[in-house]
Amino acid sequence: MGFFDRNRKDLEKKGYSPDRLPPGQYFTERFPVLQAGGVPLYKTLDSWDLRVFGLVERELVFDYKQLDEMATDEFVVDIHCVTKWSKFDTAWRGVNFSRILEMAAPAKDAQAVMFHGEFGYTANIPLKDLTTDEAMVALYYEGLPLEPEHGYPARFVFPRLYFWKSTKWLRGIEFIEEDRPGFWERNGYHMYGDPWQQQRYSDD
Template sequence: MSDDDYKPGLIGQIKDKLISSKQQWAKDGRLLTGEASSRERNRLPPGQRLVRDWPVLDLGVQPNILLDRWQLTVGGLVGNPVKLDWNAFLDLPQSDSISDIHCVTAWSRYDNRWTGVLASDLLKLVKPKAEARHIVFQSYDGYATNVTLQMFSAADVLLAHSWDGKPLTREHGGPVRIIMPQYYLWKSAKWVKHIAFLDRDAPGYWEVRGYHNTGDPWKEDRYG
């Protein structure tokens, strides 16, 4: 076992502790203010605090994915299923984007600079079928989260591989993570490896543990 691997017992202990505490947050309604606001009026959603650093939050496991072994598959209800290795991913149209991010644990960070593949360009490639309405992101650490096709189709959504001009680090979801700026950050799956297009909703890891199915920060959609 390499230094980058985790012992199974330790993984289990960390995961159990994190899951238990966050499920309790949902039961208690922790951090809720009840003050929904308009994103047109207020840049900072209700109940959030502004930070300058970028806190690290995960399930206690940070998979170490070598670029020559990284792979992204897209399937389900699409006309053109794809399997992309690293070079094929970089051959797709690349875009730069600046956006704010908002974590359900009540911190927000402004003006993050991303480089990656816009969701709109991926959609042009895979051609979702007419019956596709929902998407599930699956990650290398076993995580999954669900969004609607409409949410994923927004102009500011992308599959990011770089942040502030540098490759996205392992701790923040590199090589590639989803970025959906208009929703709480748990919807922006780290270490993404598969994107499935579905005709039905399929709640993900936190959604089945008491968290909101949509996750709109301006509506305080923290918990279901």
Template sequence: MFFGSKRKEKNNDRLPPNQRLTEGWPVLHHGNVPYYKSLEKWDLKIFGCVQQNKELTFNELMNYPQIQVRNDIHCVTGWSKFDNVWEGVSVKALIEDMSLLPEANYVILHAEEGWTTNLPIEDFLRETSLLAHSHSGERLTPEHGFPLRAVVPHLYFWKSAKWLRGIEFAASNTPGFWERNGYHMYGDPFKEERFSWD
């Protein structure tokens, strides 16, 4: 299944304020880049405001229906990259067989080294959100989040956590790493919600 198409709007309609278009893909992160020799011990935990916690191996995750999504991404540092093609698991498909509790209003994404980011549940569950293992037909490199990263393209790209290890459904909006360090709690690039004072 493929969501999205190559859009033909003028760049001005697609490029958020004060962003510059790049053909490359800059590497930005905090902390170390994890390099996995094997994915045998890798798992993805889904927990919090759910009827039952779940742990998925990488192979189990790959057994879910795979989708392709084309989108634009926008980094809070000022670059944007158009027409990215991702492959992975639809967030909606992943949690279809899970029962979310009524108080599940937010999602906290947990990555390696204790890194987290937060977003409202309705943003995480959008049709365009996915858990990606590939970009442009190739597996993600370690620098870009191998083996799995979130992709939530309508928010600044720090919300699309690399090296994903956990998805926590939460009742309250808890700031993640960058949010605790001055970044915006939501991060809409078209409203320039870069910092907490924006």
């Protein structure tokens, strides 16, 4: 029996249904840390902001205090990394993306959203996928402010897709007319990234 089969057997012993694990994934109780570059460390958030712009009726700029006051939404979700690990029942608190959509009012010709993180990181998601309660600008994980390596002060969380789409160190939300590749998509990853379809790479 190989590693992945043993891992799925262990899930049953832990009381989890193996059906929660997408194909090609293994379960872990850890929260591995992966990123393309370094980890930004903020001595102060006085100059930090999150900008919402592009094809919207109202461009928005939030400072951390404003977002924190809005951060009343919660969800518990399973997350799946393209490097094949999955973690169950992760608890997040922040601002549901549906509230940002309502405030910004995307234009009719907006078809996708590009999420901008620090160091030029970007990730693209079709706008039609984001009209769900399982999309959030998160400020808290497991009841505590995000740790720096997991995206402090804010990260986007969208568990429906592989977790590279959940941009850490979020600084911008751009509404765009046509879906276009972000950082990893330009470097060989799938444009969409559905873990249940194993859409890891551009030719999957």
